[in-house]
Ligand SMILES: Nc1ncnc2c1ncn2[C@@H]1O[C@H](COP(=O)(O)OP(=O)(O)OP(=O)(O)O)[C@@H](O)[C@H]1O
């Protein structure tokens with residue numbers, strides 16, 4: 001397989017006579033093949049992209065008119081709501097111009113791979129009948145100085161000519177990563193050209209830029225600041241309901257046997273992305289064809305899920321279920337302690353992995369507070385301990401899941417002792433000159449503060465065991481909870 005793909009890539013690059021396709025189509029095919037290689041973890045060593053593109057940079061940027069609309073994007077309602085305004089602007093620019101309103105030029109989708117970022121961008125184009133320029137950052141990365149910049153210029157010229165248009169740049173970090181001291185001349189020129197083009201948008205252009213990245217933190221600030229890509233929209237992995245919706249979309253034209261229960265499949269696929277689910281739907285159809293039957297059955301789906309999950313992290317779904325249970329109790333613990341101590345209100349509780357975190361509790365940010373009392377800090381630590389305490393109470397174990405919480409707690413306790421004079425060592429700050437002499441005493445203080453906090457958290461949680469079970473079961477089933485849902489569950493549990 002590896003050899004075959006490498007050969008295809010080389011012939012696409014070297015032999016333009018055999019495969020008569022233009023530069024952008026070749027790029028799209030190459031991206032598809034590269035995606036396959038990435039998914040199957042095949043190294044791309046034998047393939048020299050700059051060689052392939054070097055001789056074809058005179059060709060025009062190509063575009064399509066997608067038929068995709070918001071209906072094809074399952075779930076993601078909050079995101080779609082946010083995008084309705086952009087759609088309206090493209091459809092009725094005069095309405096906004098009359099008001100002197102500036103609509104964002106650039107939108108940045110960020111989040112894990114396969115969550116529908118490209119699909120959403122295409123659906124904005126579909127909703128507005130705009131020309132869709134579908135590119136990836138790596139297409140502009142060149143060995144020869146000036147080539148990438150020229151390609152950016154050509155792209156924008158064409159987009160303005162075809163307006164209304166959407167320029168989509170996937171993996172924008174390939175050109176937009178932070179500039180370092182040891183600068184890469186070609187890359188900088190390409191990024192600069194992109195910035196110049198964005199600044200040069202005039203009000204009548206009706207061209208919207210959409211960038212996508214898995215790593216927002218890598219992007220150069222010049223790109224993300226107001227007036228450039230200034231709307232950042234997080235697109236995460238789907239929750240149970242959305243997974244169900246996505247499965248419906250991807251099986252709507254497939255002959256399913258009555259025994260197939262999409263809700264059940266959605267439950268089994270916690271942590272997977274939309275792309276994985278689309279893959280599972282397709283794979284199960286292929287397995288059914290291989291078996292020579294006319295309908296897709298439950299065991300075809302089971303096989304497809306097994307294959308995709310096993311290919312992912314060699315985790316079996318039983319382990320995933322067990323982890324899900326632990327994370328549900330952990331996050332419920334955080335939320336209940338926060339609620340009991342009346343700290344910042346909870347916005348959302350979720351057990352859908354996000355970055356390194358297996359789950360999270362989103363609290364409303366502090367309102368510009370600069371001063372915290374000792375009690376505030378202790379409450380903060382207790383909320384952070386809530387996860388570990390819940391795990392300990394229910395499973396009688398300590399897991400690695402509380403690492404991040406412990407880091408934060410240790411930091412607060414250390415500051416209380418060494419910076420704020422909030423320990424029995426007295427009203428003093430202890431700077432690094434003194435730390436060496438007093439290290440044992442400091443450690444004993446930190447330990448005592450943390451231990452007391454933890455014990456009190458456990459006691460507080462013990463008084464809410466019923467709520468803990470209810471909230472964590474709800475989380476386990478639904479995978480995320482809003483503030484209102486949390487409040488109403490607690491209220492019901494108490495009546
Ligand atoms: N919300 C969704 N509704 C329907 N299909 C989805 C959804 N999310 C993902 N998919 C399916 O997954 C495929 C891949 O999604 P897409 O390419 O848009 O992801 P992406 O976020 O751009 O990924 P990457 O970061 O890898 O470029 C889509 O073509 C679609 O089939």
Ligand SMILES: [Zn+2]
Pocket residue numbers: 330334384387388401402405
């Ligand atoms: Zn935690």
